[in-house]
Amino acid sequence: MANQLPLSTNPFDDDKLREECGVFGIYGTPDATAHCTLGLHALQHRGQEAAGITALDGETFHTKRVLGHVADNFTSQDVIDSLPGNAAIGHVRYSTTGDTILRNCQPLFAEFASGGFAIAHNGNLTNATHLRKSLVQRGSIFQSTSDTETIIHLIATSKFRTLIDRFVDAIGQIEGAYALVSLTKEGLIGFRDPLGVRPLVLGKLDNSYIMCSETCALDIIGAEYVRDVEPGELIIITDEGLSSHKPFPEENARPCIFEHVYFSRPDSLTDGMSVYEARKNIGAELAREFPVDADMVIPVPDSGVPAAIGYAQESSIPFELGIIRNHYVGRTFIEPSDQIRHLGVKLKLNANSNQIKGKKIVLIDDSIVRGTTSMKIVTMMREAGAAEVHMRIASPPTAHSCFYGVDTPERKKLLAARMDVDAMKEHIKADSLAFVSIDGLYRAVNHKEGRNSKCPAYCDACFTGEYPTFLTDQNQKDQSEDQLDMIASTGS
Numbered sequence: 394m395a396n397q398l399p400l401s402t403n404p405f406d407d408d409k410l411r412e413e414c415g416v417f418g419i420y421g422t423p424d425a426t427a428h429c430t431l432g433l434h435a436l437q438h439r440g441q442e443a444a445g446i447t448a449l450d451g452e453t454f455h456t457k458r459v460l461g462h463v464a465d466n467f468t469s470q471d472v473i474d475s476l477p478g479n480a481a482i483g484h485v486r487y488s489t490t491g492d493t494i495l496r497n498c499q500p501l502f503a504e505f506a507s508g509g510f511a512i513a514h515n516g517n518l519t520n521a522t523h524l525r526k527s528l529v530q531r532g533s534i535f536q537s538t539s540d541t542e543t544i545i546h547l548i549a550t551s552k553f554r555t556l557i558d559r560f561v562d563a564i565g566q567i568e569g570a571y572a573l574v575s576l577t578k579e580g581l582i583g584f585r586d587p588l589g590v591r592p593l594v595l596g597k598l599d600n601s602y603i604m605c606s607e608t609c610a611l612d613i614i615g616a617e618y619v620r621d622v623e624p625g626e627l628i629i630i631t632d633e634g635l636s637s638h639k640p641f642p643e644e645n646a647r648p649c650i651f652e653h654v655y656f657s658r659p660d661s662l663t664d665g666m667s668v669y670e671a672r673k674n675i676g677a678e679l680a681r682e683f684p685v686d687a688d689m690v691i692p693v694p695d696s697g698v699p700a701a702i703g704y705a706q707e708s709s710i711p712f713e714l715g716i717i718r719n720h721y722v723g724r725t726f727i728e729p730s731d732q733i734r735h736l737g738v739k740l741k742l743n744a745n746s747n748q749i750k751g752k753k754i755v756l757i758d759d760s761i762v763r764g765t766t767s768m769k770i771v772t773m774m775r776e777a778g779a780a781e782v783h784m785r786i787a788s789p790p791t792a793h794s795c796f797y798g799v800d801t802p803e804r805k806k807l808l809a810a811r812m813d814v815d816a817m818k819e820h821i822k823a824d825s826l827a828f829v830s831i832d833g834l835y836r837a838v839n840h841k842e843g844r845n846s847k848c849p850a851y852c853d854a855c856f857t858g859e860y861p862t863f864l865t866d867q868n869q870k871d872q873s874e875d876q877l878d879m880i881a882s883t884g885s
């Protein structure tokens with residue numbers, strides 16, 4: 394067949410913000426790798442490009458990293474046997490920085506004078522380029538283009554003596570949003586960024602402890618959810634047990650509110666709250682804020698389902714599956730040839746025409762990014778005979794890029810950065826379009842007064858443009874572009 398390219402992670406999901414990565418660490422069980430494999434399998438939705446596990450057996454580290462899915466690469470007994478030990482960390486990756494090549498895959502490993510050190514990280518360092526330049530000037534030689542390696546070099550070049558002091562010295566120099574797990578011969582280390590933007594939870598299974606991105610990874614191995622790792626908390630797990638440290642001054646937490654909207658699995662708890670409940674609450678808020686006289690509520694599957702249930706229950710309009718999703722496209726489909734690419738969204742979603750014909754429908758989706766998929770779905774509903782199509786979105790307009798480990802298009806490609814809601818409605822060809830308000834979103838996640846603009850409880854920068862950390866690399870990039878523009882305009 395002409396024009397076929399290698400496997401794509403999901404060629405039809407290019408109109409979503411993409412989840413960042415998922416991490417999993419376990420200490421104190423001879424089945425560490427088997428548990429880590431299951432945990433990563435539960436976190437697969439957070440990254441489908443690559444996966445890796447490092448296990449620690451005595452003082453020997455064993456690592457396997459692959460491009461591809463956990464289930465395709467880690468479940469055979471041979472692989473599990475090749476990663477022996479009582480402790481393991483693992484990672485699933487979607488690349489937000491660095492290319493998708495094996496040397497960028499995690500866990501990364503380094504041999505320090507004090508012994509081996511493996512690290513897996515979810516998030517993005519907003520000053521990694523700045524730090525990297527200065528490290529390279531001082532003689533560091535980088536093996537990858539991943540920002541995680543910056544942490545390794547900061548530890549290697551630290552003036553402190555013990556590994557933990559060097560680790561704290563390193564993370565004291567980084568900015569951004571990150572949750573990380575690392576493995577040393579002394580034990581398992583977990584750290585969540587001082588604002589807690591990226592999630593990390595603590596679990597327990599018999600005598601072993603687990604730290605991972607979401608509680609669904611605890612459920613799969615039958616572990617108990619103990620609590621969230623607190624923002625800025627350093628947890629060290631050794632044979633003596635667990636110790637918790639707060640090496641930096643405490644700040645107001647700003648966890649990512651988009652975890653509730655889309656990233657986390659609905660069966661997870663995020664910030665201690667059920668993601669499924671939060672999404673249903675958002676749907677109910679939408680129904681109160683933007684009611685519609687309609688015959689049925691239809692979710693855009695799968696992520697729109699809980700919000701659509703909430704909308705239907707609040708409005709007493711029947712919930713129907715008016716769109717059916719083919720679940721096998723993302724996993725197995727090769728990048729399509731030009732001949733079938735025009736089918737686009739139909740390869741993944743199909744209208745349930747019998748239900749829709751002649752009906753006034755409310756379509757619920759979690760977000761609009763570029764708007765390309767929304768336009769196709771509205772057209773699909775009309776072609777299936779819908780009398781009216783009213784679109785309701787379970788997040789405020791996504792008008793700003795994320796610099797915290799989430800893949801967003803550059804700002805000018807975000808539909809909400811280019812158009813107001815009326816123009817967006819025309820663009821996607823809906824009869825009406827509305828987004829839940831930012832206060833409605835906060836109410837849905839148990840902040841009854843809505844958003845406190847003086848002290849917001851979440852990172853909501855992709856909606857508000859108010860970034861809670863320094864953006865050193867981005868600011869330096871903007872300055873360079875401004876200087877180039879100035880040079881171009883003056884002709885010098």
Ligand code: SF4
Nearest residue numbers: 649651795852854855
């Ligand atoms: Fe989450 Fe948006 Fe903040 Fe990124 S900018 S961390 S997606 S809330």
